[in-house]
Amino acid sequence: MTQPELSVWNFGKAENSLACREALSLAQQHLKSLFFEKHADIDWLVHQQALFVDEVLQFLWQAHVPDATPATLIAVGGYGRGELQPFSDVDLLILLDEAISDSPPAALSQFLTDLWDVGLDIGHSVRSIAECRAQAEEDISIATNLLEARYLCGEAALFTELEQLTVSNKTWDTRLFFERKRQEQIERHRKYNETANNLEPNIKESPGGLRDIQVITWVAQQHFSVTNLAGLNEKGFLAQSEYDVLEKARRFLWQIRFALHHQAGRKQEKLMFDHQRELAKKLGYQDTEKRMAVEHFMKDYYLAARAVGQMNALLLQIFEENIIQAAEPGDIQPINRRFQAHNGYLETINAGIFAFYPYALLEVFLLLQQHPHLKGIRAATIRQIHAHLHLIDRRFRKDIKNRSLFMEIIRQPKGITHEFRRMNQLGVLGAYLPAFGNIVGQMQHDLFHAYTVDEHTLFLVGNLRRFSCEEFNAEFPLCSSVFYQLAKPQLLYIAGIFHDIAKGRGGDHSILGVADAEQFCQQHSISAYDTQIVTFLVRHHLSMSATAQRKDIEDPEVIREFADLVGSVERLNYLYLLTVADIRATNRNLWNSWRDSLLKQLYHSTRQWLENTEQQAKNIEEKSQKKHQQALAELIDKGYQNQSISDLWQDYGLDYFLRHSVDEIVWHTRNRLDRPDQEPLILVRQHNNEAATLELFIFSRDRRGLFAAMTATLEQLQLNILDAKINTTETGNTLNTFIINGAAQRHQDIINAMQQQLARTQLTSGYNPQMMPRISRLFKTEPTIKFTDNPQLNHTVMELYTHDRPGLISAVAQVLLSQQLQLMNAKLTTLGDQVEDVFFISNDDDNMLTSSEQDNLYSTLKDTLMQQAEQKVSTISF
Template sequence: MVIAAQSVWEFGQADNATGCRDILAKASQHLKKCFFEDQADIDWLVHQQAHFVDEVLQLLWQKHLATEATLSLIAVGGYGRGELHPHSDIDLLVLLNDSIAETPPPALSTFLTQLWDIGLEIGHSVRTISECRQLAEDDITIATNLLEARFLFGNQALFEQLQQLTVSTKTWDNQLFYERKKQEQIQRHHKYNDTGNNLEPNLKESPGGLRDIHVITWVAQQHFDVRNLQGLKSKGFLAESEFEILQQSRRFLWRVRFVLHHLAGRKQEKMMIDHQRELAKQLGYVETDSRMAVEHFMKDYYRTVRAVSQMNALLLQLFEENIILADEPRDIEPINRRFQSHNGYLETINSGIFAYYPYALLEVFLILQQHPHIKGIRASTIRQIHAHLHLIDSRFRADIKNRSLFMEIIRQQKGITHEFRRMNQLGVLGAYLPEFGRIVGQMQHDLFHAYTVDEHTLFLLRNLRRFSCPEFNDEFPLCSEVFYQLPKPELLYIAGIYHDIAKGRGGDHSVLGVLDAEQFCTRHNLSDYDTSMVTFLVRHHLAMSSTAQKKDLEDPEVIQDFAALVGSVNRLNYLYLLTVADIRATNNNLWNGWRDSLLKQLYHNTHQWLEHTEAQAKSTQEKSHKKYQLALEKLTKMGWPPQDITTLWHTYDLDYFLRHSVEEIVWQTNGRLENPEQEPLILVRPHSDRHTLELFIYAQNRQALFAAMTASLEQLQLNILDAKININGDDSALNTFIINGAQQRYEDIINAVSKQLANEELISGYKPQLIPRTTKLFKTEPVIKFTTNIQQNHTVMELYTHDRPGLLSAVAQVFLSHQIQVINAKMVTLGDQVEDVFFITNLHDQSLNDSEQSNLLTDLKEQLLL
């Protein structure tokens, strides 16, 4: 509803800072009530907030500076536009007459101090007109602020002189202003990975945020002398429908920002994940059977910023034609009977092309792939695409010509990343593949998935594409090598498009997505073999990462089972590439050297198994013996007598040699030989990259050992990624940990572990003073599963729960109380969730019976729910 303008003095009278502070607080609460209870119009609210501040500033100005005719108070920035949110900055310019430039009146300082006293977030500058002109010439940000200057109080003639000198007589050339603003936007977008579809987007600065609307208005104001979107529409640069899209988008973002400021109690532009649920609730979103309310809200947000990004790109290109290219001669290059290049941009030969030839809606992207010198699609043609999207219907999708065009696009050797992203941006991809359209803007509300499903999919395609580019061969050498062996790379891209297509439908998306992928393959006349490859990849796209991270890759049975699932080297190649690209596209912090090394190890082990190049390695005993011999040879070459080595190994069992690499065996044995009397012996070295360390602890086995080791590492805020524990015949323990996390000196790690091992009766888990803000938000009941490995006589315990500081040492304490021995462990952290696997036995080296499992389960759940 629209409410008439109000005065701040309706909430009381004031003649000092305390009174003004109280009145502004009451006015803010009034606007909050208008929003939440009266559903007031957001445009009115943000302008009313600015009006309230105007009135308070006027009162204080008149109190302190009413008689001063040599200065003027001017609003700039967002406040200059007359727009204020609950905790927005209030940017002011105090404009001085040159005659008092050196000695501003003392009352000015008192005035500015009172603004801080009443709680206003003031940003101010005090300058003369000539200083403003000079600074505006040197700094485009100041020039932009002055474009939005609004007179408040004081000497209006000064303000008019400033306008004449900086706005009417422009401080920046129009062409240079446009180029700088566009470059600023490019750099700003880079900070957010060039996507507005981040887990915690910035309402103002992210691509598609409010700043992208500001850029449009700034350029329009500089060149076309219009102050707002309405002015652009009147100039003919915005169609009515485009104007409505931008207006609605801005109003949506303003509503979100208004609520966010109130939720945070301060200026806040980043939508933190712990604010998103409350934002959804206060904006009226409700939960449905398939989605949380916050997921409905965020989907609307992501679709809104996509619309803003589309309009921003369209208008900036129109501005470029009218500002940069206005005086250049037309350079027309015919492409075919439907398209031509116009000054470097692709355009239709006439506005009726898409109506006469609907297949051109796909052809445009193929042309861009085949002509990489073309800079993009001309704005007029983008508008035509928007106007003809309705032609991409079931009849269009059934047309063999369109199906062939789509397959031709996906088979191109260049331009796949750019054109699929452009197809999604323009709505063509979601129209041609309705199943893809359903995941546009869809976010999973957790800390693991950093992007919307569609954005994640496009990042995955980019990663796959980079494997094929020679210039990126050094980035992932094995992936590049494997990619060149693929007979049909397009099958990998199709699987990439469909691997998460069923997210958000409920159920297992890997299973549900197979049907969509199969239907796509059938529609596009793929052979049964190719269809089988695509559906296999969609169904099992998580299998390789799960196996690598949760299972013992030195166990031949694990490799045998995974090889049986994959079935061929060709499938293994496709799956390996898809897995690497998928992990890297999920979350920037997810990929690390440890995961890389695990996947490489699984790939090589499985490849050898499938190729039968190491048949002898398929025997557990023979594989252990081979490592034994190789390590013995290396250590002998290092100068150690074979007798000393074999004596040391006398108490080791074959399992140790099976589960450790030759390099690990050599390093650990060399350390023990160099320190024969030291117990405990603690060694540290770099592992797969600079962020990952390998820790070896040799100590006498006892009940509290695992609890002591994990507690000491967590106290140092180190994450345990992997643990291998071998008990020797002399009851000593060989413990290998892979760790990462907070940077620590090797000496600090060694000292901390030594100290804890010497004081096992004082073991305590890591309990941080500050609990992460998301811990309570995502707290879920733990899921614990037990299975028994009959051949190796141990129990496998899988733990799925929310992550928290000190989690592992808490589990270790429960193990200690139940006299559980840990012989191996795999730790996987996925955002806010952990998926840990422990290989355990009871005190008698036996797998746990039903009673032991039940008792352990009860105590673990009790401990983890504290």
């Protein structure tokens, strides 16, 4: 129920700027309490906020500016619309008569000074009518602001003259205004990856945000003299049902924005993790058995943004027809008995097509694939699709004609990504695959998954499709090569659609999704053999990345186990492509040259094993010997003496050759032979020619605390350690290799820092930052620590699962040092806010850890990490 209007003076007296500030602050707090405690109408609150500011501005203007002054105070922008969120900018135009435009009165300066004293975030300009015209003609943003001008106080005649400029004469040609606004939106959407489903969306600027609604109203106001959505509804541009959907979404976004401003205590448009959980609670969401309150809240946000995006696209196309194409003759080209092209857009030949031929609801997307020259679906036909979505029911899904059409869409050589995305936007995909409909707008509240489940899935399908495009062969050469070996690429796309379809149901989604995939395959007449490939991929879509990132893939036993799981080169090909596409679609920051090299190595090693080639070593000794021989041959070929090499290698163990590539062995050896007296020897180079991923090699005398000191140095430099290989020779030297990324420093900076560290008589203690990022506190979890023994290599594998934070590896290293344990190798994986680190360790006798040693390590490490997590939290977010 709408509240009666209030005055800001209900909360204080208008005596001076300080009193105004106090009254405005109390009034704002009153609106806040009405929103959170009384659930007051959001439209009333936003307009009431603007009214409060109006009163303060009018009082201060009258206090400073004499009545006879030929000047006018005008609200522009969002404030001009009479809408003001709690901490939004107050945009003002002080309009001057030409007679005083060159020398504005000093009273205006004092007026503006008082506005800042009141605490308002003011954006202002001082112009004459002529200046308004000239600048509006040059800058479309100024022209847009003037469209929303609203009189506050001062000489009314000047405002009337401004209205004549902006309303009657218009500073921009309507056609050009529309095209520029549409281009602005395209560029803005591109900044946000053209998706509303980002992890931390901007509720104002992201696709589907409030700015998309404003673009509609700006164009409508410029061309149709309509100032709001209700006006578009009255003029017939929006059907009542469409208006209701768009209004509901707008009001919901306004509620979020109002609450977010108060939660942050300032103007804040990005819906950051820091605020999502608290806002969900304040807006009335609750945890359920399967989902957190924040996940319910964010799903509603994404669905609202999707509705805004749909209506924005629909109306802009209608505006294009009315503005751009109005004077042009209609170009109609027949396509078949049901569809035609109208000025480049696909449309039905009459409004009853979908009712008479329900299968046309799928056919429309197949036609767009087969006719790539088409620009999209005409707005009238989009409306018809919306109106007939209810026809996609159980009977529709059982119809062999519809199943065949859906499979035909998947089999098309082009347009799969675009049409699946379009099907999702229009609700057709979720209607045809109800299980997919359940994941639309579903988020996972972590820092690993950057998109909603449906958006991630469509990105994955797009990545798979990219592997098939010849123009992108150089981007992922191995993926492109493997893709061309697939007998049936459609099986890969189906697995991609279903790989995460069971997210949010509780339980293991990889297992639950198999039933959905199997049912789909049976319903769409996919053979039992092909069904097994699809279900294998859904069940094991995480297995290849887990093996590459958590296990020692230099160990032939690991390769044998993975090869047994995969079973054939055919399945390996499918799984490799799905894995690469999945990682790249999860988070743009997740993919790097290190993960790329791990997956390539695992793919090649597994393929050799499956093909039983002689290249594949079947045990540790054989693999080490092969690398030894290959590196020796390469070094001799480069001019190094066999005896010098053998002397250098004589105290190297099998582990060194097992865990390093031939290229690494050659690189280490050449530098040691070229600089025999240099100790420590520190080398840095790019890893796989990627500037941000580096390979660091350190040769030095072994001493207690060395690994802890090295990791502390790297973490102090804000570097992420992806991999660590530790080898100690029989003569007491260590050969340490680190793969690191996030390197903003020059190579020499890293070398200098490490040299300074190793030159110290007493090695430094671990890196223990005094301030932890606030996001670490938000996502902190109790660490999980697991141990398994590897009798073949006589070491223990420790798996650590915990939340990421600065100084983590250094803390682990300090604990290993305190327990007198040796680290042989480490594989360190960061997935958003979580780390999945694997450490290969032995005790002081070079044996596997005993039960008591494991127990001591477990309790000490857990206590250390929990204490570290409780340190003072900084205001820095990742």
